[in-house]
Amino acid sequence: xxxIRGLTxxxxxxxVLDAIDLDISAGERVAIIGPSGTGKSTLLRxxxxxxxxxxxxxxxxxxxxxxxxxxxTNILALRRRTAxxxxxxxxxxxxxxxxxxxxxxxxxxxxxxxxxxARAEAILREIGLSDKAWAYPAALSGGQQQRIGIGRAMALxxxxxxxxxxxxxxxxxxxxxxxNLMRRLASRxxxxxxxxxxxxxxxxxxxxxxxxxxxxxxxxxxxxxLFDAPRDKRTESFLRRVR
Amino acid sequence: xxxxxxxxxxxxxxxxxxxxxxxxRVGMSGGYFPFTFVRQDKLQGFEVDLMNALAERTGDTVxxxxxxxxxxxxxxxxxRIDTIANQITxxxxxxxxxxxxxxxxxxxxQVVVKLGNETEITSVDSLRGRIVAVxxxxxxxxxxxxxxxxxxxxxxxxxxxxxxxxxxxxxxAFVMDRVSSAxxxxxxxxxxxxxxxxxxxxxxxxxxxxxxEGLALRDRLxxxxxxxxxxxxxxxxxxxxxxxxxxxxxx
Amino acid sequence: MQALxxxxxxxxVPVILGYVPLTIGMALAAMAGSLVLASLMAVxxxxxxxxxxxxxxxxxxxxxxxxxxxxxxxxxYGLPQIxxxxxxxxxxxxxxxxxxxxxxxxxxxxIRAAILGVDRSxxxxxxxxxxxxxxxxxxxxLPQAARVAAPTLVNYFxxxxxxxxxxxxxxxxxxxxxxxxxxxxxxLYFEAFLVxxxxxxxxxxxxxxxxxxxxxxxxxxxxx
Numbered sequence: 001x002x003x004i005r006g007l008t009x010x011x012x013x014x015x016v017l018d019a020i021d022l023d024i025s026a027g028e029r030v031a032i033i034g035p036s037g038t039g040k041s042t043l044l045r046x047x048x049x050x051x052x053x054x055x056x057x058x059x060x061x062x063x064x065x066x067x068x069x070x071x072x073t074n075i076l077a078l079r080r081r082t083a084x085x086x087x088x089x090x091x092x093x094x095x096x097x098x099x100x101x102x103x104x105x106x107x108x109x110x111x112x113x114x115x116x117x118a119r120a121e122a123i124l125r126e127i128g129l130s131d132k133a134w135a136y137p138a139a140l141s142g143g144q145q146q147r148i149g150i151g152r153a154m155a156l157x158x159x160x161x162x163x164x165x166x167x168x169x170x171x172x173x174x175x176x177x178x179x180n181l182m183r184r185l186a187s188r189x190x191x192x193x194x195x196x197x198x199x200x201x202x203x204x205x206x207x208x209x210x211x212x213x214x215x216x217x218x219x220x221x222x223x224x225x226l227f228d229a230p231r232d233k234r235t236e237s238f239l240r241r242v243r
Numbered sequence: 244x245x246x247x248x249x250x251x252x253x254x255x256x257x258x259x260x261x262x263x264x265x266x267x268r269v270g271m272s273g274g275y276f277p278f279t280f281v282r283q284d285k286l287q288g289f290e291v292d293l294m295n296a297l298a299e300r301t302g303d304t305v306x307x308x309x310x311x312x313x314x315x316x317x318x319x320x321x322x323r324i325d326t327i328a329n330q331i332t333x334x335x336x337x338x339x340x341x342x343x344x345x346x347x348x349x350x351x352x353q354v355v356v357k358l359g360n361e362t363e364i365t366s367v368d369s370l371r372g373r374i375v376a377v378x379x380x381x382x383x384x385x386x387x388x389x390x391x392x393x394x395x396x397x398x399x400x401x402x403x404x405x406x407x408x409x410x411x412x413x414x415x416a417f418v419m420d421r422v423s424s425a426x427x428x429x430x431x432x433x434x435x436x437x438x439x440x441x442x443x444x445x446x447x448x449x450x451x452x453x454x455x456e457g458l459a460l461r462d463r464l465x466x467x468x469x470x471x472x473x474x475x476x477x478x479x480x481x482x483x484x485x486x487x488x489x490x491x492x493x494x
Numbered sequence: 495m496q497a498l499x500x501x502x503x504x505x506x507v508p509v510i511l512g513y514v515p516l517t518i519g520m521a522l523a524a525m526a527g528s529l530v531l532a533s534l535m536a537v538x539x540x541x542x543x544x545x546x547x548x549x550x551x552x553x554x555x556x557x558x559x560x561x562x563x564x565x566x567x568x569x570x571y572g573l574p575q576i577x578x579x580x581x582x583x584x585x586x587x588x589x590x591x592x593x594x595x596x597x598x599x600x601x602x603x604x605i606r607a608a609i610l611g612v613d614r615s616x617x618x619x620x621x622x623x624x625x626x627x628x629x630x631x632x633x634x635x636l637p638q639a640a641r642v643a644a645p646t647l648v649n650y651f652x653x654x655x656x657x658x659x660x661x662x663x664x665x666x667x668x669x670x671x672x673x674x675x676x677x678x679x680x681x682l683y684f685e686a687f688l689v690x691x692x693x694x695x696x697x698x699x700x701x702x703x704x705x706x707x708x709x710x711x712x713x714x715x716x717x718x
Binding site: 273274275276280282283284308309310311314317318321323402403404406407427431432433 | 662676
């Protein structure tokens with residue numbers, strides 16, 4: 001359903017993504033792990049063209065975007081099929097929690113306001129923040145903000161949800177509640193691609209774990225296999241370092 | 244919507260078409276005591292009374308427009324006003340450009356100094372080597388520049404308040420018309436004095452644009468002026484504001 | 495030393511007060527125009543439309559680089575010489591246009607700085623949900639930039655009010671023009687100019703007070 005071919009990104013002479021090939025099936029939950037600065041986040045950001053890839057073709061369902069010919073309309077279409085969760089939450093600072101969720105529904109998806117608000121209310125209930133509907137991000141804790149961030153992504157009903165180190169910026173006390181929410185999403189078989197350092201969590205919810213290093217996919221496989229019996233030396237030494 | 248309505252209103256006011264023959268737009272400085280001045284927000288003076296009297300005779304309406312003196316000539320040329328009632332002296336340069344009515348004030352140029360200095364500065368000649376203030380664009384500025392020893396005078400042109408600067412001693416003297424100078428000395432608290440006799444006779448009249456409309460207006464007002472002179476109205480206005488009759492040549 | 499004529503001063507207050515509506519009216523009209531023009535220029539300077547960008551940069555450079563008085567004279571006394579149709583514009587309109595052009599150049603830079611100061615993640619989040627650049631600007635970026643720029647913009651408004659005093663060189667009788675005329679007939683210069691100074695001061699102080707209240711309200715939304 002989602003296929004990536006030859007995805008490449010360079011910064012000057014530095015190749016951050018080296019012709020990545022990747023397939024993701026509908027409902028598949030994929031975790032990406034690896035050392036810092038090896039292109040994991042860049043991969044995610046290239047998938048919705050937050051960073052523009054230098055080469056490669058991205059296919060989501062019937063939509064194909066080729067870096068060589070990508071135009072603003074293609075990029076918009078791509079972004080409307082994906083939902084992104086940021087490491088630093090990136091909630092709209094001038095909108096309330098509720099408005100953060102309804103904003104794209106109304107402005108981008110052109111849903112009528114009552115429908116958008118009903119959806120937002122349902123999501124707020126599900127993420128346990130109904131009482132914070134009228135709060136502005138500045139008044140919320142990191143964990144609450146990230147849950148809203150995930151709620152915002154949920155509302156979009158996107159084909160692919162991209163989560164870029166969603167718990168890395170959180171104080172330890174808030175990590176649990178965010179992981180819980182992600183667990184619930186995973187259990188609903190939301191197609192997701194998560195970059196994370198939470199190995200336990202990855203082992204628990206992922207169908208497949210990918211280990212990236214030096215801009216390449218070094219190895220990938222079911223969590224049990226990758227964590228317990230890594231085939232590549234680099235995977236092995238990385239796992240040893242983070243244990 | 245409010246924005247477009249107010250924009251429309253603004254444009255309407257801005258581009259108001261030139262007044263019909265019934266409304267005469269008169270330019271004056273509003274800062275030339277006692278000819279045209281403002282007190283407690285009321286525009287008044289010799290020129291105001293004169294224009295109102297003329298308009299009464301011709302059946303027109305007068306619309307006064309105040310602006311800086313130096314802008315009056317430009318405004319007349321540009322068609323923003325129809326005439327200037329601000330003691331405009333008839334000079335050859337101005338006659339070449341505009342059509343004048345008959346003169347209604349006969350005056351002279353006068354040197355005015357700070358009280359006490361009139362023993363030192365006794366005439367125009369004494370201005371050699373001195374700093375003299377004049378109103379920007381006035382004929383007095385022209386008069387000074389035409390003097391043979393003009394190069395020896397430091398002529399300073401002002402937009403306004405030459406009386407104050409002279410009273411303060413920032414300049415040695417100012418040159419203006421004798422009649423209003425006398426009134427200023429009489430009515431104001433400023434320590435000023437007339438220095439020497441008036442030099443250079445001047446005649447003041449109403450200027451008009453040299454086109455068909457301007458000439459027609461000039462003729463109409465000129466006829467009314469003759470009436471005002473004949474029946475003594477003009478003299479009465481002169482005596483009211485200046486304490487003497489300046490509307491006829493001396494002697 | 496001469497004693498101050500207090501009676502004259504008191505008598506002058508209601509006269510000058512009568513011109514306050516015109517002063518504030520001109521400033522408000524110019525402010526409305528400036529906000530629109532400045533916002534457009536600021537967004538353009540951020541987005542950078544080719545060719546147009548050069549013109550906008552020139553505009554901003556010129557109107558920030560020349561004195562307001564010079565600009566007013568150029569527009570009111572100079573331009574009609576080559577474009578006679580412009581002679582139909584009266585002093586008030588010319589003053590408003592002049593103030594608008596002048597201050598929009600400054601405000602454009604403030605708004606631009608405020609836009610650039612909005613955290614990059616706000617842009618990214620807006621784009622990630624699929625908003626176009628225009629939508630991102632309108633819904634997310636500009637409202638936040640406005641909050642940041644508001645205090646500076648109010649300062650410019652206060653500046654504008656004081657700058658309306660130059661309108662009297664265009665023949666407009668506003669607060670300063672009326673005062674100048676009164677002084678020219680009473681010759682009580684100190685009293686007259688002191689009165690108008692105090693009145694300007696009162697207006698500015700009132701606005702500063704309102705500005706502080708506005709700031710407090712805007713910050714409530716972002717308060718912890």
